[in-house]
Amino acid sequence: EALFTYSSALQGRKVVITAGPTREAIDPVRFLSNHSSGKMGFALAAAAQSAGANVTLIAGPVNLDTPPQVERINVISAQDMYEAAERAADHCDIFISAAAVADFRPVQAAEQKIKKKNGQDDAAIALIKNPDIVAAIAARTELRPFTVGFAAETEQLQAHAQNKLQRKNLDMIIANDVSLPDSGFNSDHNAVLVIDSDGCERLAPALKTNLARQLIDLIASKAL
Numbered sequence: 001e002a003l004f005t006y007s008s009a010l011q012g013r014k015v016v017i018t019a020g021p022t023r024e025a026i027d028p029v030r031f032l033s034n035h036s037s038g039k040m041g042f043a044l045a046a047a048a049q050s051a052g053a054n055v056t057l058i059a060g061p062v063n064l065d066t067p068p069q070v071e072r073i074n075v076i077s078a079q080d081m082y083e084a085a086e087r088a089a090d091h092c093d094i095f096i097s098a099a100a101v102a103d104f105r106p107v108q109a110a111e112q113k114i115k116k117k118n119g120q121d122d123a124a125i126a127l128i129k130n131p132d133i134v135a136a137i138a139a140r141t142e143l144r145p146f147t148v149g150f151a152a153e154t155e156q157l158q159a160h161a162q163n164k165l166q167r168k169n170l171d172m173i174i175a176n177d178v179s180l181p182d183s184g185f186n187s188d189h190n191a192v193l194v195i196d197s198d199g200c201e202r203l204a205p206a207l208k209t210n211l212a213r214q215l216i217d218l219i220a221s222k223a224l
């Protein structure tokens with residue numbers, strides 16, 4: 001790493017990033033969640049901070065150290081993340097939604113641990129949709145930041161991502177194929193497609209820390 005690769009592309013800018021999974025309570029001891037490690041979001045937070053930004057990182061439950069000089073807000077559920085994001089996004093310049101937000105939550109979290117009934121062989125949990133955090137930010141008519149989403153797909157990467165870009169009214173979407181070995185969710189590496197109104201660009205497989213710097217430079221060049 002060269003000692004003098006200092007970028008000040010985001011000097012004085014405010015950047016909000018969501019990262020990690022959310023947990024949706026079933027009862028006091030159980031939850032629905034996913035395998036997101038939070039690594040990509042944390043790497044983006046570190047890269048944005050290095051580029052001079054004031055960074056707020058809204059993190060679901062992950063096992064990662066907070067990057068230096070980054071303000072971290074810990075949340076558990078999608079609803080918590082939504083409220084924290086709406087607050088933090090006011091007066092920010094760039095909002096990056098790297099979190100793997102649970103799409104649904106149990107309609108009601110049981111107050112006590114759910115017990116099996118005698119002879120019970122199956123069970124079901126009724127679910128209700130969570131708010132779409134990045135779509136809510138992108139739908140703003142006032143205080144709307146440059147809004148970047150992620151798309152984790154296992155098939156038809158570009159088509160699904162393009163669809164999300166339009167459906168959620170995003171300025172940019174970063175698509176990654178989570179079915180590839182050693183890419184995506186829990187890996188230290190990632191290979192992505194970056195899609196915006198200018199078109200589609202493929203970034204070569206790289207360490208998430210390295211990729212994060214490329215993405216932050218790209219985002220800064222389009223957002224400002």
Ligand code: CTP
Nearest residue numbers: 097098099101130131132133134149150151152
């Ligand atoms: N996202 C969000 N809030 C949600 C769901 C998703 O902010 N409730 C954001 C993610 O952080 C990501 C983008 O939306 O930036 C796309 O997430 P993804 O799960 O790929 O898309 P969905 O719209 O949830 O579609 P599906 O899971 O059905 O593919």
Ligand code: CA
Nearest residue numbers: 100101102103
């Ligand atoms: Ca989803």
